[in-house]
Amino acid sequence: MSDRIEVRFAGFGGQGIALMGRLVGETIALHEKGKTAIMTQSYGPESRGGASSSDVVIDTTEIDFPKATHYDYFVCMSEEAYTKYIGRMKERGVMFVEEDLVILDAHAKKASKIFKIPATALAETLGSKLYANICMLGYVCANTDLFKEKDFMKVMKDKVRARFIENNIKAFNLGKNHKG
Amino acid sequence: MSKKTEEIPDILTGEYFTTGNLAVAEGSLAAGCKYFGGYPITPSSEVAEHMAERLPQVGGHFVQFEDELASIASVLGASWGGWKSCTATSGPGYSLMVENIGLGVMMETPCVIVNVQRGGPSTGLPTLVGQQDVQQARWGSHGDYEIIALSPNSVQECFDLAIDAFNYAEKYRVPVTILMDETIGHMSERLVIPKRSQVKRLNRKKPSDKPGQQIHLPYEADKDLIPPMAVAGEGYRTITTGLTHDARGYPVINASAQKKIVKRLCNKILLNKNDIIKFEEYLLEDAEYVLISFGISSRAAKGAVNLARNKGIKAGLLRLITIWPFADEAIQEMAKKAKVIFVVEINNGQITREVQRAAAKQKADVYGILKLGGSIHTPAEILKEMEEKI
Amino acid sequence: MIKKESNSMILDAEAHPLDSYLRPGRIPHIWCSGCSLGSITTVVIEAIIESEIDPKNIAIVSGIGCTGRAAGYLNFDSFHTTHGRALPFAIGLGITDPNRKVIVISGDGDIASIGGNHLIHAARRNADITVFCVNNFQYGMTGGQVGPTSYIGQYQTTSPYGNIEEPFNLPALAASCGATYVSRWTALDVRRMKESFVEALLHKGFSFVEILGACPTTYGRRNQLRDGLTILENFKNRTILQHGIDPMKAQIQKDGPIIVGKFVEIQKPTLTDNLLRLHKMAKNVKPEL
């Protein structure tokens, strides 16, 4: 149990939040030796408008409980998601926020570290805010040891449509090189 | 079926990170399924969506029907056309299917029904987890019969049990239900699809008589109580009916014919319990407190066993993989040794009742650790309820 | 007095030429005397022979009811299913082999009431099935209850004051939903019925033939038509042959004209055609897992 890590990705519909969980989950489950991962996502009417979320639970043994309840990492891409889920972040959890879309309040004080990035604005320099999610993941990758870049690239190239791969790599690098 | 070699194989050997719903679909294809007839319903629709994409790639067909009544009827029809076939649904759809699952039992039609369970009764909790259809899978259709139901607790097992389900269906000529749940259906984890050579495919027995030479007896069972199956188009002029029938397949409406057929339909399953019943044992050798669980609940139950052991409580887990026929004997043995048996399930005690029945007059007390749908147990919750009874 | 050797010849000659199409040991059937189901079944067999379809490729599917029992008497691959579900069972059976000719023989209650949803959708998808629907205006097997084809004023056990609901017009229903061959005959029109059966059997796609059957036992007696012959006589007096007429104009009312004929015959891709087309389209799609 002690190796268990819970990551929540949250934002609004259209930001590709489920894809974030999926890519990270697959990167860990298939490429990190000795680790297992489970991804779950918000589902049904809940996922159609408004808030969207996806969770990755990581452990070094079999995962007995697949859902995230107290996040070690909270990757937050919208104000609504912030208010909705900040309460479930662990004391001393690590936060990644899209700084242009999230206004932090006193609740964020329990975080041990808050990483801020204007992921959407950075993505727009590549022509579309749709790359914000991958930009954020580049930032997460550079500042945690959740997953390795080369593994992530393998997974991303397999899962993302060919014509978007190049810009997604650029977005990832923008995030990776961002200094918060 | 197209004769040319398919470019996209039915067994996609490799490693994946995917959901239970997709895994059960791929498992079905790996088992040789060529037909899916279904109707969309949350939380099972992804099974249909995936089959819609994949079946035409392997020379099979997918048809989305007007309702679940039609879906299951078409599945029986396709099976009698000689194709391995299946459908997927959730509680409300399963309710509509049970009549023809009974027809499948009576006609001895191999087929597989995936039920991705959600909270009920009625429309209940369409998007949230439940395990409330386990007794329905057993008794849903009218009349007396024995049935097979399997319950996976991981994405990998959704794949593996789909193959087992088809194999049991073919071997015993019976509809087999895979009891999944919303959580397993929608969560993603690692799935390894093995090489073709590692996938065991069983097929229904074929008649030994030549078609057209004498009158074929479609319901003349062999010693194993299972009749070989002549399907449409083979020249046997096979005949089948939902009415009580004799070896010729002709309706015979009397008590002795009824007794004969019902006994055989039940016994062909009951006498093969050893082959059909599968369970997993975890830390049971010295266990005083035994958890019994299945499906998604069994993962949390295993976590609870670990928590309990850390506290010095001698706990163990019996995980039911086959739900029906029920593992009476294994549970009876357990109940002789254990102090308390806890059944962990997301319903109001449907399997608890079965365990109480199987453990009757033995040493162990039996309690349910129950949730009524909508969420899954956490290991800590289970441990807390255990400690209250210890 | 007949000589011995010729006796056996006579017996042979008397062995009905259609016998091999009936299941050995199933006759006598359960149908009432005066019921037209026996003669309709004979016409079905004659039409199958005339169609020259390989008997091996023929499958008969039926639901529940008096007509539904036909599947069990016919010596082809035959499937006696549940009430209302003959059509979807037949679809599953049919698409597993494009050479298979699946024939659904069932009653109006089975096909248009409890199975009504399947009828309209089978027609919509132009499933490769031939339906011979025997309409006896009510539920015979269960003892004469009112049904969706009973006309206004018809007396049945559950319409003791006379039926108050409009009946379905089956050819119009099937045609409006997309059936590509639609016709109607009375049990008396044996010759035309057979010709139409052959056409329906050879038609590619969803062919629907309604046969107005004579049910003296549970329909006739309650409606001043005391035996089979009287019902047939009544049909005869009311029948008007009108090929090609808009089937909407062929509604049956109490004592009104009975319009028979072939109403629809068109060619469209069938369900099986379309499913097979998908095989080509799906080839180059990478499976997403």
Ligand code: SF4
């Ligand atoms: S009840 Fe009517 S339809 Fe049924 S067998 Fe008798 S006469 Fe024929």
